[in-house]
Amino acid sequence: MQAGGPASAFVAPAAGTHGPAPLPLATQAEAVAAATASGKRKLVAGSDEHKAQRWLDFQARNAAKAEPWSYERWEKQYHTNMRNTSVGLAREAEYRQAMNAESKTLKTPLTQRQIDMYIGDELYCGQLKTGKMGLNKQARTEDIPKDGELIKAGYQVEYILEKGGSKPFLTALDRIGASYKIGPQIP
Amino acid sequence: MATLLLDPAAENERLQLLLFEMPDRQEDFLEAAAAEGYHLDYTLDTLPELERYLHDHAAALAWRDKSADAVARRLDCWSYIGETFRENFGGGWNVSLTDPNSVLYGQFVLQDFGDRGLEFSPANTLQAYLLRGKPAIRSMMEAHVHIAPVDLSDLPEESS
Numbered sequence: 160m161q162a163g164g165p166a167s168a169f170v171a172p173a174a175g176t177h178g179p180a181p182l183p184l185a186t187q188a189e190a191v192a193a194a195t196a197s198g199k200r201k202l203v204a205g206s207d208e209h210k211a212q213r214w215l216d217f218q219a220r221n222a223a224k225a226e227p228w229s230y231e232r233w234e235k236q237y238h239t240n241m242r243n244t245s246v247g248l249a250r251e252a253e254y255r256q257a258m259n260a261e262s263k264t265l266k267t268p269l270t271q272r273q274i275d276m277y278i279g280d281e282l283y284c285g286q287l288k289t290g291k292m293g294l295n296k297q298a299r300t301e302d303i304p305k306d307g308e309l310i311k312a313g314y315q316v317e318y319i320l321e322k323g324g325s326k327p328f329l330t331a332l333d334r335i336g337a338s339y340k341i342g343p344q345i346p
Numbered sequence: 347m348a349t350l351l352l353d354p355a356a357e358n359e360r361l362q363l364l365l366f367e368m369p370d371r372q373e374d375f376l377e378a379a380a381a382e383g384y385h386l387d388y389t390l391d392t393l394p395e396l397e398r399y400l401h402d403h404a405a406a407l408a409w410r411d412k413s414a415d416a417v418a419r420r421l422d423c424w425s426y427i428g429e430t431f432r433e434n435f436g437g438g439w440n441v442s443l444t445d446p447n448s449v450l451y452g453q454f455v456l457q458d459f460g461d462r463g464l465e466f467s468p469a470n471t472l473q474a475y476l477l478r479g480k481p482a483i484r485s486m487m488e489a490h491v492h493i494a495p496v497d498l499s500d501l502p503e504e505s506s
Contacts, residue, residue: 313470313478
């Protein structure tokens with residue numbers, strides 16, 4: 160299990176205190192058990208298993224003296240983000256159709272890289288970001304270094320930043336030799 | 347687009363045929379190249395010589411030319427790239443069949459070099475060079491064996 164603490168750290172919110180219970184208790188237990196057993200397997204965003212694991216992760220990351228969100232508040236944010244994920248995935252599909260591209264993966268020296276829009280005849284690897292992009296931990300330590308490896312191996316990497324990116328994010332792209340386009344590239 | 351699942355036995359037959367024909371094809375390729383003044387002997391130092399050959403024969407090798415003649419010419423070039431990789435970094439030829447969603451699925455690749463389970467695609471390496479004239483073929487090879495990820499530690503980590 161990742162740094163999410165033991166499964167016992169999952170405390171079902173009591174009705175009336177943190178709002179309605181999000182899942183029946185049996186389902187919660189199954190989801191937590193599945194999340195606990197999942198190890199490093201990538202969980203499917205939006206699944207019960209994913210949700211339970213992310214709640215564990217969230218609780219474990221708060222310091223003892225912090226004032227963490229209630230389950231109700233956390234769950235609201237979770238569903239907002241999952242909706243955004245769906246929108247992002249749908250947008251990716253629109254780009255793929257417009258560009259005659261495919262969703263692909265490639266194993267890099269830094270583990271597997273998901274490619275949102277791949278065009279084989281051009282060795283083109285497109286990455287779509289529908290929200291404003293900052294140089295967050297995922298981008299800084301995983302995604303951009305992996306893209307750097309793709310470029311060294313001969314692939315073209317381009318980011319489509321529909322709502323732009325921060326200066327550090329763009330600097331990181333420049334550093335690996337990736338190109339980027341700001342703003343929507345399809346209607 | 348759904349990926350068509352390949353038959354491993356049929357793909358292995360394809361691989362064996364490639365490897366069966368490779369020595370004679372490569373011998374002919376090297377002789378013809380030598381007659382034109384290109385010295386190729388599978389050492390890393392001859393890769394700039396191969397790049398010179400690619401520049402000089404760019405029209406006949408153009409990636410978008412799908413004629414049998416162009417395909418055969420490119421086959422000899424990427425076979426040379428693959429053999430140079432194998433001679434210098436180890437590994438052996440195979441068909442990439444591990445991940446149906448991989449960019450390399452169904453391609454002839456070099457495997458079993460290094461300790462990261464990577465695959466090197468000679469055809470993609472040739473394609474990248476023909477399309478863009480960079481990076482150098484040697485550096486594309488070395489990116490698979492001498493791993494040095496970009497250092498972004500001087501840039502601030504942001505929250506989103």
